[in-house]
Amino acid sequence: MPATPWIAPALDAQLKIAIHDKMALGRATEEMMIRMMRTGHGYFWIGGPGEEGFNVPLGLLTKKGHGPDYDYLHLHYRSSATILAMGAEPINLLRQMRATATDPYSKGRNFVNHFAIKPWNVVPVTPTIETQYTTVIGTALVQQRHGGDGLSYVTGGDAGSAEGDFWTCMNWSTRPGRELPVLILVTQNEFGISTPANQTQNNLRLNERANGFGIRNACVDGNDPIASWHALVEAMEYVRHERKPYCLQANVSRLYGHSSSSGANRYDEPDCLGLYEQRLIRENLMTQAEIQAVWDKHNAQLAQDLQIVIAEPMPDKSHVLQHVWHEGPAGN
Amino acid sequence: MPATPWIAPALDAQLKIAIHDKMALGRATEEMMIRMMRTGHGYFWIGGPGEEGFNVPLGLLTKKGHGPDYDYLHLHYRSSATILAMGAEPINLLRQMRATATDPYSKGRNFVNHFAIKPWNVVPVTPTIETQYTTVIGTALVQQRHGGDGLSYVTGGDAGSAEGDFWTCMNWSTRPGRELPVLILVTQNEFGISTPANQTQNNLRLNERANGFGIRNACVDGNDPIASWHALVEAMEYVRHERKPYCLQANVSRLYGHSSSSGANRYDEPDCLGLYEQRLIRENLMTQAEIQAVWDKHNAQLAQDLQIVIAEPMPDKSHVLQHVWHEGPAGN
């Protein structure tokens, strides 16, 4: 029974407000996790504040479900807003942040924002930069053979595109007559930890690297969720229906630096949320008070969530040997 | 004391005849080695018959010497004609073919055509496909800093360009303000062992992959030594003087298949030697008899060489532990 074909929702007023809601949720969750780290409720933080303008549209445009009829997600560690937009529970991110035994993504094993959600085809986020650009080939290959309009997308940072795995992805997805439905995403925040992009990249539009393979590509201002929405719709429509790769770069901000190791301090870069809120007000879609209410709602919920998470058990000796091997029948 | 600047020799009648001489030497040497393999004087053969039209001009245009003032060579296992054109002794190739203790390139350790010639900056040919595209960065970096007109060139096959190391090479040689004098060569013979290029490459002009980096690039008929000469002069002049990378593809034949493992049988592909000889005759540069004399000369010499090589000692137990460690002072 093939899944219903995917039709992107219309970008009406309601959806614009929903996008804001999810962006705020993403930001509030990340800021809560930064606070957790500072107050000893976590060892290390890395995440996506500054990327919500792109990541929320991405999540909302994902064909969510299990199996090759649906999209496969090969995510970066800054993708929180994407999975929150898809409906993930913020409390689960807090659990992974605190490394509790209840963390559903890794049982307290992996750093925060390293998801694994089989019902939604979210394959494990890897700490190894850029390897996701090789695994995406496999899910897309299954989808190419399966038919339908499911695609596989992969996302990663600008610096990481220096790894040859980016090349591998472009090459394998353009084999003649065997093109793959892969959406190759890159987030350009102009840094790899401390290294400025202009020291290592001769063209900050990394999507243009795809010209070498004749892969259609574009670059969008990821601080603008409306532009991002349209760019994603165009890219995804192409991949879903042409069954060929597309490379899209989103220019984004890295608002709290690389990670808690580099301080997680707020930097003065364009903030997609502030910009979008001004626009919503300007376009009379929301009032300042309504916006505030969104933040209050999320913050209140997160504060409650934190209390729950803090009380939850931590992994102990009994957990160490769980899941070394899969015991049941094979098949994801 | 900086080396004299390199000036490419003029492609006059004498040089055209010299090119033929070296091409014939390359072919005769390879064919002798194929015979050695068939008659039990070697375990395995792999080499370059079919690439002489490109590899000889490459060798003749190399700025030959030791140290960063001269060209560094990161070669493929089909590069025999290049080093023979530079003046390598054919007997040494036969030694490596037979794996004698006198083999100057590897003491009988490596397969044939795996050179290492320090006085000419020929760094060790690696059996691992495409890793030479990463080591070339290092020699070019030293040259970029050193100044002069020395360059580093690297060559490899079309199939091998699928490895991410090809990407690495292009990326590292285009860091803004730190561009490297690298000549990136690819030989397109439309096969990787048994796999046809059109199953794995969506554009048989692999040099165009370099468009993604804004690297100047071109493609030449490697079966035509005159066209190859001019293409190489243009590419090398650019790299030597602009101190920036250039990517050149040579379309070549693989006349005896992949290696002795796949039979080393003669295949019906365009033969650069036959084509060039017709041209030399047509242009009244050589007669059929003169051409025959060239072959006879090389074949006679190779037959003599073989007798010498066959009598030479093979490595034994005493050789095994030699050169595990370098004992003298550091510095190549």
Place this chain on the structure above:
Amino acid sequence: MANLAQAIRLALHFGEENLGVTDIFGEDVGAPLGGVFTATQGLKTAWNTPLDERGIIGTALGIAYAGGKPVAEIQFCDYIYNVIDLLKLCGNVTWSSAGEYHVPMVLMTPVGSGIHGSMYHSHSFESIATHIQGWKIVMPSNPKDAYGLMLSAIAEPNPVLFLAPKALMRQKGAELIPGEPADEKTLHNMIDAPLGDRSDWQPNWPPVEDYRVAIGEAKIARAGTQLTVVTYGRMLPLSVNAAETLAKEGLDIEVIDLRTIYPFDLPMVKASVEKTGRLLVINEDTEVTNFGEHIIRKVLDEAFYSLEVKPELLAGLDVPGVGLAWGYEQNSVPQADDVLAAMRRLATERA
């Protein structure tokens, strides 16, 4: 009798038909070649990849994520060393995702020396492989075991590394694979591609049957009482031969064929050492941080006080490669003579 390459091919065919294998792929794995050792000739799901090991492993992992059953090949294990990070991922995502995903994939690769392969067709891989967590690792020494281990590998829900001893690829078995035609010419005509143009060729598969060699179960290849030899792959036939030769000298040596390298059959090894009081581990990998040292350490842990003489490892010399000239290989990788000598010495050493 099928040779080892044919046995793998038959197993993969059985896997395609009965165990859900969706993709068999790697460099030159598909038509026309069907693998550099012909182990994948004629298989319906076999295809040629770009020359890119990182793409191969990433693709296998992705296929496994998407519900497929991939059998990937690295053409020679000598070319696997640019993907160790990806192998580690394959082995750790089940644990790191706390069981959300698992990785039912098989990776096969030829290993070892013995074919004049020079520096890059002679590597062994079990020592590094066993240090990568989350993989099961098997290595047959004969065609029937190759068949049975491959079926188990395919059925296994965890990643399995199938190491094929390249020097034995053309070696015929002593026992028929269930369903294999008794006459080897018949088999050859049915499943080996013709020389020359193969574009119209189709294999005619014999009705091979389900036969498994369980992962984790070693086999006593030759029973004995005076020395335990633990080995696998190419060193197994050499060791059995040596044991037969030494039997004529009155030495009664037990040879264990591990078959599964990880997790290895410690109970069988331990029981044997408790009986013989002597242990010799043999493999062709280089000797520093060698998997055989792990076997020895585990035996020490479980049976130190049963050991009458010091346990030993016979392995490859710690040199940067196996050189092409025979003088190198002969003097850096254990040969029949070395095996015989080590076994004789250990079996007769004064306790």
Place this chain on the structure above:
Amino acid sequence: MANLAQAIRLALHFGEENLGVTDIFGEDVGAPLGGVFTATQGLKTAWNTPLDERGIIGTALGIAYAGGKPVAEIQFCDYIYNVIDLLKLCGNVTWSSAGEYHVPMVLMTPVGSGIHGSMYHSHSFESIATHIQGWKIVMPSNPKDAYGLMLSAIAEPNPVLFLAPKALMRQKGAELIPGEPADEKTLHNMIDAPLGDRSDWQPNWPPVEDYRVAIGEAKIARAGTQLTVVTYGRMLPLSVNAAETLAKEGLDIEVIDLRTIYPFDLPMVKASVEKTGRLLVINEDTEVTNFGEHIIRKVLDEAFYSLEVKPELLAGLDVPGVGLAWGYEQNSVPQADDVLAAMRRLATERA
């Protein structure tokens, strides 16, 4: 006293000035960060590479070919596994080219657990590294040794892998590096970059002197008679502490700091085991095909009949990673308590 990161930095500075170091490079190695552990801050030849480990190693090898002296860094050894093929090349080209070229390069990388690093900042690398031929491998346990080993590594004409125990990076030494200012505040003001904008900052290097710890020479970190403990890196201070604690129980334990992992100081280890009759090897790498098993095997080969009780390895559990939550790390990597318990048990076991 300099901490371990500062000691490395001082050594690299000395190397730039006196030993011909031409390039110190890796991800975030240059300004402004100077390395994730600040070990390369302020160095005049330090530069930032693209995020590409394959480029880093290839570049190092190329620089060495062209007469330079590179010191490359892999940011964490956890990210070294996509370049094992290139490390093998670095280690084998001298042999394969029969000495035509050699490879004077240093590769440094932080290793081990202890900083809540989760699955990918907790790896150990010595077991796989020692199975790669042609490299010398060192690992300091304190700043002065780090300094002396780094100078020896730089001066060495062969490739040297410098493993830096990341949990000890901020640890101060007990002894001054020759030429180091006695007051650590002074040192800090001279060589540590200020917080915030560093664009105008320049280090003021103290006149550090030539001081070498020879490659291959271990050190008796604590002399004793009843048990030989062989260890290195982060496990060394834990082991010395445990030995001091056990001394109060009347147990006299010898602790050897290997310092060089390959080639390791077998004569010193052997002499110690011949004296004590007991051997415990401790490291934090996972336990299957662990370098400690090689040490044990070499000791068996040379001193089996001196052993009074079975030699043991205390190492990391064979799980796919070190989990983030403390409960994982505590129960899968040897901790102070485990070290103490193992030492007590082995020292008191009935022979």
